Amino acid sequence: MIYCCQEHVELALDIVVDEYETAPVIEKVEEEKKTCEYCQNEAEYVVAN
Template sequence: MYSCEKHVEIALDEVIDEHEMPPEIELVQSQERISNRCSFCEEEAKYKISG
């Protein structure tokens, strides 16, 4: 799941609820931000969150 700065807490909650484990958070590299959008608002993603 990708998230912008504004929606990172919501994304973290969803991953925790789905996987019941602490999520991994990675900073999306600037060249990757153009092709990866926030799962909630379509802004450029700043974080990749996985469980």
């Protein structure tokens, strides 16, 4: 799972597709505040396989 902000969602999608070769699942983050894995902004999405 990759937590990411709006700016980095495309990067997260590309990484999941490259690593797992499957269609990724994108969901809105509804948990407590998480941080984007690529910057320090608040994560809006979680991208998983």
